[in-house]
Amino acid sequence: MNFRVDYNRMTVYYTNMRYKDNSKKEAIYQATILLLNKDGFSATPMSKIAKHAGVSPSTIYVYFENKDDMLKKLYLDTKQKMGAKMFADTDGMDIKASLAKVIRNYIDYIRENKEAFLFLQQFTNSPYMSELDDQEANNYFTPMYQLVKRGRQEGVFKNVDDDVLFAYIEPPITEAAKRYFRGEFEFTDVRIKSLIELAWSAIKK
Amino acid sequence: MNFRVDYNRMTVYYTNMRYKDNSKKEAIYQATILLLNKDGFSATPMSKIAKHAGVSPSTIYVYFENKDDMLKKLYLDTKQKMGAKMFADTDGMDIKASLAKVIRNYIDYIRENKEAFLFLQQFTNSPYMSELDDQEANNYFTPMYQLVKRGRQEGVFKNVDDDVLFAYIEPPITEAAKRYFRGEFEFTDVRIKSLIELAWSAIKK
Amino acid sequence: MNFRVDYNRMTVYYTNMRYKDNSKKEAIYQATILLLNKDGFSATPMSKIAKHAGVSPSTIYVYFENKDDMLKKLYLDTKQKMGAKMFADTDGMDIKASLAKVIRNYIDYIRENKEAFLFLQQFTNSPYMSELDDQEANNYFTPMYQLVKRGRQEGVFKNVDDDVLFAYIEPPITEAAKRYFRGEFEFTDVRIKSLIELAWSAIKK
Amino acid sequence: MNFRVDYNRMTVYYTNMRYKDNSKKEAIYQATILLLNKDGFSATPMSKIAKHAGVSPSTIYVYFENKDDMLKKLYLDTKQKMGAKMFADTDGMDIKASLAKVIRNYIDYIRENKEAFLFLQQFTNSPYMSELDDQEANNYFTPMYQLVKRGRQEGVFKNVDDDVLFAYIEPPITEAAKRYFRGEFEFTDVRIKSLIELAWSAIKK
């Protein structure tokens, strides 16, 4: 029998006896994202993260080798979660609908995960990114590659490189999102439709 | 007569003296950009910047109030230079040609100013950005707003918000540039033409 | 019947059970000696000792009160073992032969117990030593005092203080041993004979 | 003109304009030796050293790369000073008198430099030693090698290896010194004569 019990703020797994607490890891992640967005890489000490996460600074080192290791794992974890949301429920649609769905999913994710999204932007544009095994992060986006591949086979796209196509799908949404969080843009139904329309106009033959 | 007055806490210099001055400031800027791109905000101390710039750490404080002040001024300076390049030689063209020229200018700037471009990206996506008087940076891009305004008057654009239009002009190029510097993309003539074509397809009515 | 009682805060174990106990303690001792010689006092954490000994850090605290307690007990244990070897099989010899045998025993011990020897040297020359009840460690060397006492009664030694005599018996061998482990000296038969000869020349009347 | 002035706790050199203060380095050295002898390597933090030396912890890093660097430089500095004292005023003597003088010099040094001597012992017997370029430390002792070489040429020594000879010259004194500082031994005139006598008995043909 496999059951769990919350005992004294700790999630104990009776089957395998470890009591490393995953909720602590999650708390550390959340605190890091929040503080990084508020104060940036250079003003977010481990001690602050620990305090916000409700753990001791040394506890972070039980879960991660060092600060870099933690940030990189946090990035991959966050990116993976975003990828999962982005390509949910897109099966069985035609290309155009599928693309529209991906864009809508992306916008939904952004609106529901402001901090995660902004953290991803900050990280992606920092030198941390180049220290990363890029492939691992890109794997979460294979559905996008497959989508484009399918569209090309069906002959609906302009005869341009994949990379050019990609550039007109995600980056405009991302840019709109940044303006959204700066209070300069609203994701109204009309605008979302416009964004999808322009993307399609850009890439369709 | 050749003289210059700097009201920004800096004394007045005449012809021969001003070069020394500017060259140190410029050296500090260049060192900062380079190190920031290589090591990031959290691993770029003033002492390292000073060493790379060939000056004493305390010399930096002759030119800037503190680190934040320096970074912000560096950002504005860099952004302004980029804006100047981006909208050069676009007068007297029709909308479509004008837009194409802006995109070509932007790509030229990117290719000739790798470090500056990457620094702008890193800064823009960091919380430093929100501490900035955004308006000042945006002023350098008024030509873009005017271009879009003109296009709208001429009725050549889709009937969507300006922000939606913008999202399909610069962000795709920026994304392509990032891939370019990661070694994943080449700015061939064909691809540049494609990028311009897709942008036009996206926004034109 | 084979049993053992340890009054030193440790419970009583009979034949079959005692092995497990002792093997862990011994593993901790061995790991400590090795790491201390390799990395020194200031770079040998309990966690590292535990890992090398194949036990949990907390297990060390089952056997010892704390780190200091462990180190001191390890020193006394090691010193006692060395003493036992040093004075083995020296009964019934005349003074000169007895001394030669002690020196040979010491060299044998050194060669067979490199790590133990080096640990003793490090410990002896550290301030840990002065925290120790010196008498306890010296007890293991009473045979040496008796030997010198006997020699003096027989009138074979120079008329100098015991401490002066001692200084020409063990320290030269110890010094040679240190060079030996640094790869600067070989314990050939000839050299061992020389060492014994010089010691005798020094102290004999 | 070359003059110096004590200005505001700082030794200013007007000729070359540096004002790095050598007295600070010396204070750091003295504090380190004292604390190391009292508390050992593992209980002597940089902060404590700084406090005792009357400087800020960060000031230590102006003079040394890190703790290891400081300890090694301190060792070499101390060893060099000892070597200088040990071989002072030994020219023009015959071998026997020369050796006696060296031993007396060594004992004088020991008595006048208790802390330095004990520090050298602790360091020498620690793993720090093996990280050192041994040659550099040994250079300070070339006079000893020359002395032994000369004696051998004159045919006054036993026909044994140099290393065996060395073992009966310095180590007995060192051992006596350690007992001296433990309060177990007195360097009376008689005993000093005895020590010299036994050394000579040991090595002379």
Added chain:
DNA sequence: CATGAATGAGAATTCATTCAT
């Protein structure tokens, strides 16, 4: 007895900035 997670206290080191020249 044995253990792995957790942590408070403290370790080495860094760094933005100032100070005296």
Added chain:
DNA sequence: GATGAATGAATTCTCATTCAT
């Protein structure tokens, strides 16, 4: 203006030890 030394405050990380099981 320019500088190198100096430093207080902070930063990352370690580590002996304890806790709950």
